[in-house]
Amino acid sequence: MLKKRLIQVVQYLFFLGIGVLLFWLAIRPINLNQLWADIREAEYGWLFFALFFAFLSHIVRALRWNLLINSLGYKTRLWSTFFSLMIGYLANTAVPRMGEIVRCGTLSKKEKIPFNALFGTVISERFFDLIILALIIFFTMIFQLKLVGSFLHKIFDPIIQSLFSNVVNIIVFAAAILIFFGGLIWGIWLLRYKIKAFPFYENIRSFLNGLWEGIKTIAKLRQKGLFLVYTFIIWLFYAVMTYLPFKMLAESSHLTFVDGLTLMALASLGIVAPVPGGIGTYHYLVKVILTEIYSVQDVAAMSYATIVHAGQTMFNVIVGALSYVLIGIFARKQKPMN
Numbered sequence: 001m002l003k004k005r006l007i008q009v010v011q012y013l014f015f016l017g018i019g020v021l022l023f024w025l026a027i028r029p030i031n032l033n034q035l036w037a038d039i040r041e042a043e044y045g046w047l048f049f050a051l052f053f054a055f056l057s058h059i060v061r062a063l064r065w066n067l068l069i070n071s072l073g074y075k076t077r078l079w080s081t082f083f084s085l086m087i088g089y090l091a092n093t094a095v096p097r098m099g100e101i102v103r104c105g106t107l108s109k110k111e112k113i114p115f116n117a118l119f120g121t122v123i124s125e126r127f128f129d130l131i132i133l134a135l136i137i138f139f140t141m142i143f144q145l146k147l148v149g150s151f152l153h154k155i156f157d158p159i160i161q162s163l164f165s166n167v168v169n170i171i172v173f174a175a176a177i178l179i180f181f182g183g184l185i186w187g188i189w190l191l192r193y194k195i196k197a198f199p200f201y202e203n204i205r206s207f208l209n210g211l212w213e214g215i216k217t218i219a220k221l222r223q224k225g226l227f228l229v230y231t232f233i234i235w236l237f238y239a240v241m242t243y244l245p246f247k248m249l250a251e252s253s254h255l256t257f258v259d260g261l262t263l264m265a266l267a268s269l270g271i272v273a274p275v276p277g278g279i280g281t282y283h284y285l286v287k288v289i290l291t292e293i294y295s296v297q298d299v300a301a302m303s304y305a306t307i308v309h310a311g312q313t314m315f316n317v318i319v320g321a322l323s324y325v326l327i328g329i330f331a332r333k334q335k336p337m338n
Contacts, residue, residue, distance in 0.1 A: 090320025
């Protein structure tokens with residue numbers, strides 16, 4: 001137990017260190033006096049307007065999650081789903097990926113729904129959102145091919161040339177991966193009866209079955225059209241949340257909604273990175289995208305990243321903490337569901 005906890009702490013510190021390093025790389029060439037002046041003089045009304053859309057997007061996400069849960073035959077209340085979701089976001093600000101576990105655990109306790117079934121719906125939801133994000137990135141690259149294409153060429157051309165300059169290394173690497181996974185599958189097949197004899201085998205099997213049932217929820221949905229509408233609204237609000245803060249600063253106020261969509265899509269890669277709260281990764285990516293693709297002055301780009309990240313983090317912490325309090329109050333007042 002102690003060894004496992006130590007590994008978790010080391011892993012956490014490692015990714016936190018990466019985030020801090022990227023933040024330092026992003027802010028190192030910045031004039032801090034100019035940065036602070038930008039932050040002081042920003043028009044924060046646009047940020048609060050963006051956070052209002054963040055609030056709406058979370059409500060719609062809770063509604064969409066309810067569709068998946070209800071398809072399993074369980075009844076859920078919007079308030080308990082929403083509060084659980086926001087408590088999950090609160091957990092994510094401290095420990096990456098913990099939010100998914102926390103929100104499922106919270107809702108499981110309040111609504112008496114099996115944890116593994118809820119976790120399966122979250123995996124299904126995340127997988128679907130990953131597909132949507134990939135499509136958004138693809139289409140933004142198509143619509144802004146000249147801008148984004150030149151940026152990607154600048155980054156990846158040296159890497160690709162380096163990789164393909166040594167074909168032997170590529171073949172060896174690919175062969176090593178195939179041998180590893182082939183050996184792993186073969187070993188599991190040989191030891192399948194011994195594995196089944198372990199005491200925890202049935203527990204793991206039951207957990208995985210629950211996950212699979214949750215993952216299949218999208219196929220079982222009776223309201224697939226409504227699920228797609230909710231998904232469209234969620235991602236539309238995400239784009240609006242990215243676009244509106246452009247208006248805070250004079251240097252970025254000329255950027256369009258399509259530019260905001262592009263930034264949202266590419267900067268999302270920084271949020272999904274296993275770094276606590278996306279700190280550093282988000283700042284670095286946003287600054288690079290705004291300066292390299294849209295020629296925004298570096299101080300303004302860093303100011304935008306800092307203000308937006310801080311605003312969203314504070315929103316998640318405040319609403320998440322309130323949700324933690326309110327879910328207990330509502331649970332005591334609410335009559336049990338039949």
